[in-house]
Amino acid sequence: MSKAQGPVIPHPQAQTIDEPARVEIEFSPSGKIARVPLGVTVFDVASWNALAVDSTCGGHGTCRKCKVQIVSGDIQPGTADARAFTEDELEQGWRLACQACAFTNLKVNVPELTTRPKASTVGVGRQVIHRPTLLKRFLQLPEPDLVDQRPDLRRVLDGITDMTANVDPMVVRTLPALLRKANFEVTAVVVDDVLIAVEPGDTSDKLYGIAFDLGTTTVVATLLDLSNGMPLAVASMLNMQQQYGADVISRISATMLDPQKLFDLQRLAHETLDQLAGEVCDEAGVDRLDVYQVAVAGNATMVQIALGIDPEPLGVAPFILAADEYPDVRAHELGLKVNPQARATLFPALGAYVGGDIVAGALASGMDRDQRVRLFIDVGTNCEMILGNSEKLLATAAPAGPAFEAASIKCGMRAAPGAIEVVKIELDSVTLGTIDSKPAVGICGSGLVDAVAELVKVGLLDESGRFVTDEAAKEISLILADRLIMRGQERVFMLTSGQDGENEIFLSQRDVRELQFAKAAISTGWAILLEEYGIEQKDVQQVLLAGSFGSYLSAKNAKAIGLVPNIATTRILSAGNVAGEGAKMVLLSGSERNGARSLTKLVHYVELSEREDFNDRFVEELAFPV
Amino acid sequence: MSKAQGPVIPHPQAQTIDEPARVEIEFSPSGKIARVPLGVTVFDVASWNALAVDSTCGGHGTCRKCKVQIVSGDIQPGTADARAFTEDELEQGWRLACQACAFTNLKVNVPELTTRPKASTVGVGRQVIHRPTLLKRFLQLPEPDLVDQRPDLRRVLDGITDMTANVDPMVVRTLPALLRKANFEVTAVVVDDVLIAVEPGDTSDKLYGIAFDLGTTTVVATLLDLSNGMPLAVASMLNMQQQYGADVISRISATMLDPQKLFDLQRLAHETLDQLAGEVCDEAGVDRLDVYQVAVAGNATMVQIALGIDPEPLGVAPFILAADEYPDVRAHELGLKVNPQARATLFPALGAYVGGDIVAGALASGMDRDQRVRLFIDVGTNCEMILGNSEKLLATAAPAGPAFEAASIKCGMRAAPGAIEVVKIELDSVTLGTIDSKPAVGICGSGLVDAVAELVKVGLLDESGRFVTDEAAKEISLILADRLIMRGQERVFMLTSGQDGENEIFLSQRDVRELQFAKAAISTGWAILLEEYGIEQKDVQQVLLAGSFGSYLSAKNAKAIGLVPNIATTRILSAGNVAGEGAKMVLLSGSERNGARSLTKLVHYVELSEREDFNDRFVEELAFPV
Numbered sequence A, B: 001m002s003k004a005q006g007p008v009i010p011h012p013q014a015q016t017i018d019e020p021a022r023v024e025i026e027f028s029p030s031g032k033i034a035r036v037p038l039g040v041t042v043f044d045v046a047s048w049n050a051l052a053v054d055s056t057c058g059g060h061g062t063c064r065k066c067k068v069q070i071v072s073g074d075i076q077p078g079t080a081d082a083r084a085f086t087e088d089e090l091e092q093g094w095r096l097a098c099q100a101c102a103f104t105n106l107k108v109n110v111p112e113l114t115t116r117p118k119a120s121t122v123g124v125g126r127q128v129i130h131r132p133t134l135l136k137r138f139l140q141l142p143e144p145d146l147v148d149q150r151p152d153l154r155r156v157l158d159g160i161t162d163m164t165a166n167v168d169p170m171v172v173r174t175l176p177a178l179l180r181k182a183n184f185e186v187t188a189v190v191v192d193d194v195l196i197a198v199e200p201g202d203t204s205d206k207l208y209g210i211a212f213d214l215g216t217t218t219v220v221a222t223l224l225d226l227s228n229g230m231p232l233a234v235a236s237m238l239n240m241q242q243q244y245g246a247d248v249i250s251r252i253s254a255t256m257l258d259p260q261k262l263f264d265l266q267r268l269a270h271e272t273l274d275q276l277a278g279e280v281c282d283e284a285g286v287d288r289l290d291v292y293q294v295a296v297a298g299n300a301t302m303v304q305i306a307l308g309i310d311p312e313p314l315g316v317a318p319f320i321l322a323a324d325e326y327p328d329v330r331a332h333e334l335g336l337k338v339n340p341q342a343r344a345t346l347f348p349a350l351g352a353y354v355g356g357d358i359v360a361g362a363l364a365s366g367m368d369r370d371q372r373v374r375l376f377i378d379v380g381t382n383c384e385m386i387l388g389n390s391e392k393l394l395a396t397a398a399p400a401g402p403a404f405e406a407a408s409i410k411c412g413m414r415a416a417p418g419a420i421e422v423v424k425i426e427l428d429s430v431t432l433g434t435i436d437s438k439p440a441v442g443i444c445g446s447g448l449v450d451a452v453a454e455l456v457k458v459g460l461l462d463e464s465g466r467f468v469t470d471e472a473a474k475e476i477s478l479i480l481a482d483r484l485i486m487r488g489q490e491r492v493f494m495l496t497s498g499q500d501g502e503n504e505i506f507l508s509q510r511d512v513r514e515l516q517f518a519k520a521a522i523s524t525g526w527a528i529l530l531e532e533y534g535i536e537q538k539d540v541q542q543v544l545l546a547g548s549f550g551s552y553l554s555a556k557n558a559k560a561i562g563l564v565p566n567i568a569t570t571r572i573l574s575a576g577n578v579a580g581e582g583a584k585m586v587l588l589s590g591s592e593r594n595g596a597r598s599l600t601k602l603v604h605y606v607e608l609s610e611r612e613d614f615n616d617r618f619v620e621e622l623a624f625p626v
Helices: A012-016 A042-048 A079-084 A087-091 A152-159 A169-181 A240-244 A248-257 A260-284 A300-306 A356-365 A445-458 A470-476 A509-533 A555-560 A578-588 A590-602 A614-621 B012-016 B042-048 B079-084 B087-091 B152-159 B169-181 B240-244 B248-257 B260-284 B300-307 B356-364 B445-458 B470-476 B509-533 B555-560 B578-588 B590-602 B614-621
Strands: A022-028 A033-037 A067-072 A094-096 A106-109 A119-122 A126-129 A134-140 A185-191 A194-200 A208-214 A218-225 A230-238 A291-298 A343-346 A374-378 A382-389 A392-399 A419-426 A429-434 A484-487 A490-494 A506-508 A542-546 A572-576 A603-605 B022-028 B033-037 B067-072 B094-096 B106-109 B119-122 B126-129 B134-140 B185-191 B194-200 B208-214 B218-225 B230-238 B291-298 B343-346 B374-378 B382-388 B393-399 B419-426 B429-434 B484-487 B490-494 B506-508 B542-546 B572-576 B603-605
Touching: A022 A042, A033 A042, A042 A067, A042 A106, A042 A119, A079 A094, A087 A094, A119 A578, A126 A356, A126 A578, A134 A152, A152 A169, A152 A185, A152 A194, A169 A194, A169 B300, A185 A291, A208 A260, A208 A300, A208 A356, A208 A578, A218 A260, A218 A578, A230 A260, A240 A248, A240 A260, A248 A260, A248 A300, A260 A291, A260 A300, A291 A300, A291 A356, A291 A578, A300 A356, A356 A374, A356 A382, A356 A542, A356 A572, A356 A578, A356 A590, A374 A509, A382 A509, A392 A509, A419 A445, A445 A506, A445 A509, A445 A555, A490 A509, A506 A509, A509 A614, A542 A555, A542 A578, A555 A572, A572 A578, A578 A590, A590 A603, B022 B042, B033 B042, B042 B067, B042 B106, B042 B119, B079 B094, B087 B094, B119 B578, B126 B578, B134 B152, B152 B169, B152 B185, B152 B194, B169 B194, B185 B291, B208 B260, B208 B300, B208 B356, B208 B578, B218 B260, B218 B578, B230 B260, B240 B248, B240 B260, B248 B260, B248 B300, B260 B291, B260 B300, B291 B300, B291 B356, B291 B578, B300 B356, B356 B374, B356 B382, B356 B578, B356 B590, B374 B509, B382 B509, B393 B509, B419 B445, B445 B506, B445 B509, B445 B555, B490 B509, B506 B509, B509 B614, B542 B555, B542 B578, B555 B572, B572 B578, B578 B590, B590 B603
Parallel strands: A022 A106, A208 A291, A291 A343, A374 A542, A392 A603, A542 A572, B022 B106, B208 B291, B291 B343, B374 B542, B393 B603, B542 B572
Antiparallel strands: A022 A033, A067 A094, A067 A106, A119 A126, A134 A185, A185 A194, A208 A218, A218 A230, A374 A382, A382 A392, A419 A429, A484 A490, A490 A506, B022 B033, B067 B094, B067 B106, B119 B126, B134 B185, B185 B194, B208 B218, B218 B230, B374 B382, B382 B393, B419 B429, B484 B490, B490 B506
16 A cells, blocks of 8 residues: 555654654545645645545635535634634634645545536646546437438437547447447447447446556556546555566666567556556446546656557667657557547657656646746656746756665665654754654655755754764764764664664665765756756745655755755645646546647757756755755 | 459450440550440540559540550541641551540550659549548658657658658557667658558658459459559459358348358458459559558448448348448458558448449549539449439439349349340341350340340330230241240240250240339339439430449440430440449549548438339339330
8 A cells, every 4th residue: 555545644753743744634434544744735635535525716715615624633714714614613623625734633524525526626726627538428319210311320420419529430330239229329438529439328427537647666546537527546556567677777778688578567567557447446336347538647668668669769868759749549558458448648748758747747737827937846766857837848857866766775765664754853862753653664765855954954964965073973962973883884874773673774874975966966957947947046936846755755854955946945845646636637628638738849858968067067066055 | 253354255246246235455565355335435444454544634635645556446536636646646546545435346555654644534534633642751860869859759750741640559669669770761651641650761662552342242452553543453353252142131131140140241351352452462563561551432231241330220121321431440450461550441321222332433423523414323233323413413222133133034144254245136136245255154134134125126025024925926027936935834035045055045024024123123213313303314414334234234225125214325324343443533532532421411312212102103114115
């Protein structure tokens, strides 16, 4: 079970920290529990967890429909709440979910939907009007006679009075027998103005889509009821391709050494996608055959491998995509055993390392619609960034390396139960938070950023990233200096004692260097984007930290180590799984899909490896801000 | 080997007839021999036999390019010839092929093409400008580098500078490896604005299409070089579905009794089409994989079976088509082992019994372009008719029954070697012409029409279709009266003596009735069309007899028995295999294909079985004209 799905149990240590990095929200009556970064709205958390909350305004506090009841935990009513509720209701904990930012653990009661929603709020405050390209029409057709000899297909098309559709040739094959067996009462299934199926009887209430975030590490699926836009289930699992290496380069290498491996990897991608499809359908009690459309947001390598396209040109200079925009394919070509006629939409890409996942994230973040200049960062082995606003957008990808996945970190581990993800260092104490409050097993990416930031804060790491001398450490704090010891040839800082059955977990000098390299690559990336854009750090009005890793970073510590521009911490936001949100959006709305396509034309890609000044600037960026 | 392909050897008897019904044209240097109805132009015969003759004017005698040399046989030079040639040339037999109507046997020398033709004359004097939707472009693409990181697909699409193309998803799969192996020198294959393939190197001179006339009895294939519109080979064979019955109704019945039979029939159609594809490719030395597009003109039943669509609703009232217009399918879905990405265009249909073959015929006859009011008749078991001009078109289908296929005729046979196809009866003699001049085996449809017409002419059959009494016969001619004898319970007219090893072939009273029924159905059909159109027989300015059977009818005798309106014999023309010609046209020109589609919207279908007066009028039409 992954973070995306919860439930996650809070750890007592975190509660003792003055500013907890995570809060837990428990929803009733569903029983779902989510552990999320501080300050996220209840509305967003519900949306990320496939819980439908009424809304028509897009989370701006104006429609006053997203009413939830805060059963425990503290949320002060705001201006919008005061207008939306009576004093009695406010007393009983009623709040607008879109205004309710979680700064403490919460228990939230979500009322049943009272209206059939016409829009959903997804991504970062994006309001999406429901205009899915998947439509069904129940048709009660007149039976043919000698006066009305219209061909079967014509009869069906004439019956669809509110649109004109092209026809998939497969539909005609079974049409004559089907129409007569069903006494000319059938349901037409149309995707993107193409009649893809005709079904006997009235099946018009059964139309589902699945949005996939096909990540290198984690794959997430959300089942959507496209009759009302409601998310019904979310599931996630590790990409089965993991056995071929943690990052895209190792998977590309595998195919280069043995071309047959491409098809092994393709099969593993298909199995991953199909298993998730099965899980979300099972959870929601939906028949797989009623899924007619899927959307897949993935990086370029994941998408090419899933389609069986040789990824080699992505892995070697000059880093060339097979295609930036794909025609829709059949879902079965991605190994999905859903409706045989189901269509799959693949996100367009900006470059070999700014793939469909990033375009989906940019879409979900409204990068092309917001007048504020914003910086979108998907933190990971390869770190993609987009800077700009509705006027102008620049993108780049920086080779951050594996530090955030913690693969190259001595005591590193991926974000799994027992991973240290929160570190608080005071002169007299070290406090750790682990995922699921399990005994600490290792340190994951967000814990690494915390640890380094805190060590810089107390002065045990200097600006250059070097541990201070033992003497200097003792001057700072005897308690902390005790933890600064040698392990093998290296100086390390002990996060745990390693005694009394505890695992020994430490941060080594080399670990710090790994993180410095990663953060330098990233900050060089956005620094070059800022320069190309002609603005400075302070002009960035919002930073969005995206991706399964970025969303869990502490904004304060990300800023402390210089991973993000130096702006007010409140302007640095967790964006959640925006790639998955983008995938949901294109299922909910055809115009959003067009938006994704036009995004690729709006964004100008800046290639870093071509720049002569990259290495110089990279070295400058290695240091931590003072 | 069928009529469509020749060679056919003339029979001595025919030469003795004052007006021979067939002439033979032998072409050099190809050596092809064709036997054709009287009065057809050399140009048309060459076209039907895949012999390219220069032309740009569409057979109107104005471009003066279609020069051929009449080596033997007689063709008087006309006005256009006098302008086109010197006296010496005329003396040497040079004529314009489009003006040279064959009324005697001919030997014709066809010079090599001097120009790359930009247009072809096909069908009934239709001039088709070459604008195939199959196009190839050889691309020498710049190799990618860090400055030019365009995706592979974008690079290819950018390289196609003269059009914008959509993309078949399959193309992308192999593109990265293919481009690099071919050093970015590739050929793009585009059909209908869709990039269907990218091939290594320059293959731009290899682009072929096959036009199929998928008949219930006979299937004809013409291979076209779509780089210049030239026909390269023609082949024909019996539809392998014959084992399931001679007509569409028996084949539909087979599928109704056992649904599995649909797939047997489908397989047989596929095998027939594919065998012909192999034959034409072999004959022309063309690689099957270089065939990217096919067009199929067939009646509704043949098309539905070939696609695996249950034909039952076509066979029972109210006679409903699965579709009047099909989206393009892949050629491999028709069993064709040509290029795996090849597309197949299927002609739209007007009704269950006015199928794509008739639409193809109407297209090839220019029914929608000619200002003259014309009547197009495809004579067969089911007889389709279209009446009108560019202003207004009416169509219907008449159930003529199997008389013309000769299946219900005592000594009947289909048009194969040894079939009597020409009958001449004088008071003192009976002269027969057989196909390939083989000893007479039976009588085929055109022979039947001839025989009945001649018997009416000499007076042995009265207006009502009854053989006259023996006494009356003797008054007419003792020689002929000798042939009017009893066979079993029936009076018959002996065509052969049945002695000296000769086969006994006769025409029975019931045979005459069968033909009367057929002709009455047909003439009732066009009489109703004339009435609906508000015109009379004399207003019909041209009758086109189409189809493998209709084209071989004697115009004079068709008129004599009332099968066609009573207009000047010179206005009654053999149109040849117009369905196949229509199929060629849609390969040669995308706008002709659009024309076929719009034809279905122009033509109003008149359902005969719905008319209360049909039976009355049918009975009236049974009589022969006096």
